[in-house]
Amino acid sequence: MGAIIKSIAIVMNRSGKSYMETGAEAVRNCLKGEPMGPDGLDMLINTGIYPDNHLQEPAFASLLQGNQPVAIHGLMEKTFSFDLQSGEGVVMALSVLNGFLESGKIERGMVVAGDVEPIQGQSNQFNYVGHSGAVLVEKGGRNEGFSGFHQDIYPQFIKDYHSYSNYVDNELKLIINQSDRYLDHCIQCAEESIENFLRKMGVDSKAIDLFISSQSPVGFSKHLAYQYGKHRLNLLHEEKEFYSAGLIMALKRARLDQENCETGQVMFVSVGPGITVNLALYQNPA
C-alpha cells in the first residue's frame, strides 16, 4: 500500500506569532525524534492559505525550509519545497507525497499548514486561529498506509466562499465572503463524495473506524461525527475556526486518543471552497 504517517506536530498560536514562526516550528517539531537517513527530508509541501504580509513569492514552503536552525538544515539539504492549494489542501498534498513515495522518487515527505491574518486588523472577517501543523510521511509496508484518494468539485457552489486581497482607499485589505449556505453545501457535497469514494473503493461505510475531517466551516466535523458514527472529533472549543491546519489538528487529537489509536481504517475528509472535497482512505499500521 502507500505512505504511512510517521509523526504529527501542532503548534498553537495564541500570542500573535507569524506563520513563518509557527509553521517553521511545526516542521522542526515534526522532524524531532525521527531517525532520518542521510537524505533527510525529500519534499516539503505547504498548504497554508493565508500567509504573512500577503506573500506571493517565493513559495512559503521554501521560507519555512530556510527558517530552520542549523541542526535541521542537514536534514533539508536535498529538500524540494513548494506550495499547494486545493480547498483544504492537506489531503491533496498527501496524495502528491504518496505518489512520489510510491514511485520511489522520495523517501520522506512532509505537509505543513497554517494561517495568519496577513496584516493584523486589515481584513473584514478573518476569523481563524493561527495554529500550524505538520505531518511527516514515509513509505509503508504491505497492508498499511494510504490505499486511495478521491476528489470531487461542486462548481455550482463556487460562489459560496471567495476571498481576495485588494488595495482600496489607501489600504490593502483581505476580504472574505462566506455565504450562509456554505456549511450546508459543504455537508451535502462531502456526503455525496464519501458515498462516491466508498463505492469506487468497494468499501462499506461501516468498515471505516474513524473519520478525520476539516474543522472548517464551523459545524462541519460535528455533523460528520453525527452522520457517520461512533467517533466524534469536535475540536472547536474556541470561538475562532481552525482553517488550513484543521485536519492535522484532528489527526493529532486522534493519535493522542488511545482508543482511536487502535482504529484500523480511517477516512480523511477535507472540504474547502470550490466546493472542493478531497478524500483519502488510510489503514493504520498494526
Add this chain to the structure above:
Amino acid sequence: MKFGTAIESLGVYLPEEILTTQAIEDRLNLSVPLKLEFLSGIKERRRCSPVEDCLTLASNAATDCMRYSTYTPAEIEMVIFCSISKYVGGLKHIYEPAISVLLREQLGCYRATCFDLSNACAGMLTGVHVGSDFIERGVVKNCLVVSGEYITSLTENAIENITTRLSPEVASLTLGDSGAAILLSRTIPGMNCIEASRFITLGCYSELCMANQSKTQSGGVMQTQMKEIHEVSIQHAPRIIEEALSEASLTLDQIDFLIPHQTSKLAISAGEKHFADYFGSMARHVVNNLDKVGNTASTSHILALYRLLHEKQLRKGDRVMLLSFASGLVIGVVIVTIEHLLDQYGRNH
C-alpha cells in the same frame, strides 16, 4: 506499471499591448540612465489590457494548447494551475477558491482533478514534475499544466518607487505578462518523452527575492538581490544538471537546446560560460527569448519552447533541457526529447 510522460501539446497567449523598455526608461526618475535594454536584452514586453487578468491569460493559453491536442477538454483528467500572480478582476489577488477550479469550469474540463501549485518562477516546471508523477503511476492519462502571469503591476510600482540604479526593485522592470499551457500525456510511441526531471530548493537563500501585495500601491511589489541570487543559482545548478543528465543517461553536449530561466541576457551568458567551464562542454544552443516578451516568470520556458517550435528551429529527436532558477531558491531541470510536436506547430501562425 510505470508509464512514460510526453508533452502532447502546448499553447501560449500574449496580450496585444506592447510596453517597450524605452518607454519604461523614459518614466524612471534617475539622474543616470539605467541602460535597461542593453543590460537585459529586452526590447519590449506585453501588458494586460484592463479586461485581462491571470485567469484570461491562462484560459487563452490553455485554449491554444487544446487546439493542437488530440484530447477534448472533457477528456482532461488533471488541471494544475501554477502561476505566482493570482489577479482576477483587475488587481484583486484571489486566495480562494483555487484558480484551477475556475479554469476547470471555463475550459470545460469537468472530469479533471485540479489544484493550484505555487513555486515562484519554477511553478510550471514543478507542475510538470508533479503531473508527470501522476501519469507515470497510471493515476491519470493526461495533465494540463497552466499558468497566467499578470505581473506588470510590479513594473508599474517599481517605476514609481525606484530612485537609484541599485534599487532592489530594478528586476521588476524586466517583467512581462503572458499565459502558457502544456498538456502532458501518457507516452505512446513517437511522442516527446520527458527523460528526466530533478528539483531542489535551497531554502537558506529563500529571502533573496520576495514579492508581496503592496501595502501602499495597487498590485504587487518585488525586491530582488539580483547579483546574489544569480551567483548562487549558477553556483549550485551544476549538481542538479548532473543528476538530471545522469537520470537521462546523457551528457551536456548531447543537449541540443538549453532553455534557462529568462531573466537577462547577461545572466544567461554568464550561466552559459559557467556551465561550459564546469562541464568542459556545452549544449548546442542556449536559448534567449527575452527580446519581445521579457521575463514572464513561470511561463518563460514554455514561451521559449513554443517559439522554437513555431520557428521550426527544432529537429526530430532534439533534446531540450529546461533549466529553472526561481525564488526559493529553486533549481530544477526537465529534459525532453522532441518528436511529434514538429509536425503540429509552425503553421497558421
